[in-house]
């Protein structure tokens with residue numbers, strides 16, 4: 001709770017405008033109500049204003065005049081220039097003016113273009129759209145920050161006494177060793193950005209030499225790459241989750257490690273493991289899971305799980321506002 005409170009406080013420090021493409025979704029409208037009452041960020045809702053106001057009144061929310069703008073991508077004066085911009089940025093990939101016109105009817109594309117053009121500091125979507133749908137526009141024209149090879153994600157897992165960082169739980173399905181190293185590097189940076197000292201565990205079904213196999217070797221290679229690229233980071237791998245988190249287990253399985261038993265950043269070997277582990281901890285251990293927080297993009301765009309709560313949306317908007325302030 002303290003961590004979530006600190007996010008809201010940080011987000012309020014500098015006014016940022018966040019675009020929420022899913023303007024008629026009841027949870028989004030309830031989150032906007034909280035965000036405005038707590039003065040966290042200015043909001044742009046995308047969609048048909050009549051439908052948005054009807055949905056708001058259905059859930060008993062009054063959309064305030066101050067700090068909330070509604071834009072309909074179908075009739076907005078921005079539409080024409082956005083179509084031209086998309087065409088210019090994607091024609092080398094075969095996009096035509098017709099394709100560009102269709103794309104700008106999709107709220108995820110329109111919202112992402114607002115961020116690209118500096119008309120919003122960040123975008124949060126995904127309460128009713130899939131992850132792929134939410135993040136593909138950013139992959140197409142926001143692109144990665146200089147020096148970053150791939151976009152990945154973390155969840156900030158708020159447990160009773162700790163906040164842990166889990167990556168990648170949302171984007172890269174079967175990372176190569178290089179990609180795993182990059183996920184870990186970005187996750188360590190995201191941890192630092194949110195006040196968590198990174199001690200990085202590269203997870204596998206082996207601790208040290210205890211297990212063997214292709215998947216373990218990939219994690220071992222990724223650990224070596226990361227140690228070479230970021231010698232200042234505390235990194236250990238391969239490690240099993242129990243050896244990474246529990247000092248007593250670490251004392252048996254890997255006694256001389258500076259990370260084992262006290263890891264804060266947990267890098268999963270693939271998306272099957274990462275996505276389901278975060279959901280297991282969220283649903284069975286009662287953790288608040290903030291994210292997926294995307295990392296490596298030039299400008300902030302963040303996804304939600306379709307199972308998100310109103311509080312999850314509020315937290316993700318706060319995270320996005322902080323990323324916008326820092327970028």
Ligand SMILES: CC(C)(COP(=O)(O)OP(=O)(O)OC[C@H]1O[C@@H](n2cnc3c(N)ncnc32)[C@H](O)[C@@H]1OP(=O)(O)O)[C@@H](O)C(=O)NCCC(=O)NCCS
Nearest residue numbers: 093131132135136139140149150151152169170171172275
């Ligand atoms: C996000 C996702 C849809 C991208 O897949 P895709 O659209 O098939 O990707 P493509 O290989 O066609 O690439 C599309 C563009 O995105 C870029 N891209 C793809 N993955 C990227 C990454 N991790 N980082 C940066 N750019 C990436 C490609 O370079 C390409 O750019 P270009 O068109 O300018 O050349 C895919 O990674 C995915 O489905 N991830 C899993 C999402 C999911 O289901 N998560 C579980 C629930 S959260």
Ligand SMILES: CC(=O)OP(=O)(O)O
Nearest residue numbers: 170292304305306307
């Ligand atoms: C992040 C995630 O798992 O999203 P969804 O639950 O919408 O698939």
